Amino acid sequence: MRRPSLRGSHFNLSLRDKLGLAGPLMIDSGGFALMKVPSAKWSATIVGNFIESIDAEIFVSLDLPPSTGDDQHERQRKIRASTRNFRYLTDRFPTKTIMPVVHGRSISEINYSIELILRASRNPSWIGLGGIVPLLMNRYTSDEIATLGSETFIGLSITALRRAFPDAKIHAFGAGGTRTFPAAFAFGADSADSIGWRQAAGFGSIFLPMKSQRIVTWSNDTKRPRKLLDDSDLEQIDACSCPICRSKKSTSSRLAAFNKGFHNRAIHNAWTLCNQFRSWPRNRSAMMSLLANGIFGPRWASAVGS
Numbered sequence: 001m002r003r004p005s006l007r008g009s010h011f012n013l014s015l016r017d018k019l020g021l022a023g024p025l026m027i028d029s030g031g032f033a034l035m036k037v038p039s040a041k042w043s044a045t046i047v048g049n050f051i052e053s054i055d056a057e058i059f060v061s062l063d064l065p066p067s068t069g070d071d072q073h074e075r076q077r078k079i080r081a082s083t084r085n086f087r088y089l090t091d092r093f094p095t096k097t098i099m100p101v102v103h104g105r106s107i108s109e110i111n112y113s114i115e116l117i118l119r120a121s122r123n124p125s126w127i128g129l130g131g132i133v134p135l136l137m138n139r140y141t142s143d144e145i146a147t148l149g150s151e152t153f154i155g156l157s158i159t160a161l162r163r164a165f166p167d168a169k170i171h172a173f174g175a176g177g178t179r180t181f182p183a184a185f186a187f188g189a190d191s192a193d194s195i196g197w198r199q200a201a202g203f204g205s206i207f208l209p210m211k212s213q214r215i216v217t218w219s220n221d222t223k224r225p226r227k228l229l230d231d232s233d234l235e236q237i238d239a240c241s242c243p244i245c246r247s248k249k250s251t252s253s254r255l256a257a258f259n260k261g262f263h264n265r266a267i268h269n270a271w272t273l274c275n276q277f278r279s280w281p282r283n284r285s286a287m288m289s290l291l292a293n294g295i296f297g298p299r300w301a302s303a304v305g306s
Contacts, residue, residue: 001030001033001034001037001040001042002033002037007050011050011053011054012053012054013053013054013055015054015055015056016055016056024056024057024058025055025056025057025058026056026057026058026059026060026099026171026193027050027051027054027056027058027059027060028060029047029059029060029061029062029063030042030047030062031060031062031063031064031065031082031101031130032065032130032173034064035065035067042062043062044061044062044084044085044088044089047059047061047062047085047089048088048089048092048093051089051092051093051096051098052093057097058097058099058126059089059093059096059097059098059099060098060099060101060128061082061085061086061089061090061098061099061100061101062082062085062089063082063085063100063101063103063128063130064078064079064081064082064085064103065078065103065130065131066078066103066104066105066131066141068134068139068140068141070105072106072109075103075104075105075109076109076112078103079103079104079109079112079113079116080116082100082101082103082113083100083113083116083117083119083120086098086100086117086120086121087120087121090120090121097125097126098124099124099126099127099128099171100117100120100121100124100127100128101127101128101129101130101173102114102117102127102128102129102130102157102161103130103131104131104157105131105141105142105144105145106142106144106145107144107153107156107157107160110156110157110160111160114160114161114164114165118164123165123167123168124165124168125167125168125169126168126169126170126171127161127165127168127169127170127171128170128171128172128173129154129157129158129161129170129171129172129173129189130173131173132154132172132173132174132175133173133174135150135153135154136150136174136175136177136180138150148306149299149302149303150299151183151299151300151302151303152299152302152303152306154172154175154183154184154187154303155183155187155300155303155304155306156303156306158170158172158184158187158188158189159187159188161188162187162188169190169191170188170189170190170191171189171190171191171192171193172184172189172191172192173192173193174192174193174194175189175192175194176192176193176194176196176273177194177196177207177273178207178208178209178210178211178212178272178273178276179210179211179212179296179297179300180192181194181273181276182210182276182280182287182290182291182296183287183291183296183300183303185280185284185287186284186287186288186290186291187284187288187303188284194273196213196269196273197266197269197270197272197273198266198269198270200213200265200269201262201263201265201266201268201269202262202266203225204216204217204265205226205265206258206265206268206269206272207268207269207272207273207276208233208236208237208272209236209272209276209278209279209280210276210279210280210290210295210296211233211236212226212227213226213227214226214227214228214229214233215227215228215229216229216255216258216259216265217255217259229255234251237251237254237255238251238254240254240268240272242267242268242271242272242275243267243271244257244258244264244267244268244271245257245268288304291303291304292304292305
């Protein structure tokens with residue numbers, strides 16, 4: 001949609017090789033990008049043509065995420081349109097894994113989306129929860145979310161998906177951060193995605209498991225935007241085995257590598273996201289206990305038991 005020249009060069013049977021991937025591949029449908037480029041001639045038929053041309057394990061159905069200015073009527077229209085796209089793609093590709101995406105700015109809308117998907121397919125092997133990024137950025141999205149809190153709304157939504165689709169894998173779109181994804185996992189999510197590793201690296205920050213972003217150094221007179229590394233952070237860096245850290249013998253040399261440039265921070269951050277589960281408790285209930293104890297902050301703690 002944004003770079004049409006890639007349609008022929010990348011979106012084909014060689015995409016996995018182009019990306020240098022050896023594991024499973026999930027292909028998004030462009031629904032979120034379509035919000036930014038509403039004039040694009042993008043449809044479920046176009047998405048289906050790409051699905052036909054790409055070798056991947058999971059294909060996300062073309063969903064229509066709600067915009068900030070959408071009223072309830074418009075949001076429900078988009079939910080119905082998203083379900084129609086899902087039904088079209090599952091009918092067209094009965095042997096491929098098509099992932100429907102649930103959207104809503106109220107619990108009733110989440111349940112409405114779930115109900116329509118259940119009518120279209122009783123047993124999707126994967127299901128997504130969309131629209132999380134605006135909530136995590138604390139944007140105003142609805143009166144109900146303002147009252148509940150974004151974290152509580154996300155927790156209730158994931159719980160509703162898990163209840164409706166007990167055997168499906170749940171993907172939380174945009175919730176792949178080192179604090180957000182453990183919380184989403186505790187409520188029932190199985191996977192997530194994020195570009196935060198790259199964005200944080202660009203702003204001089206690094207990721208550490210189950211913690212917020214950390215600034216490596218800060219010499220400006222202005223108020224720093226996030227926390228600096230403390231002693232417990234340095235212990236984690238000392239124990240890190242990412243490609244950048246394991247090539248350095250001392251903590252100071254690792255910090256110097258992070259200060260040196262974007263690529264070192266980006267590689268560390270990407271590795272941390274992919275391997276953060278090594279620092280997690282062994283099951284969801286244990287992670288939920290950490291949530292309730294406030295390790296991810298008071299807002300996630302208040303979401304427990306809601």
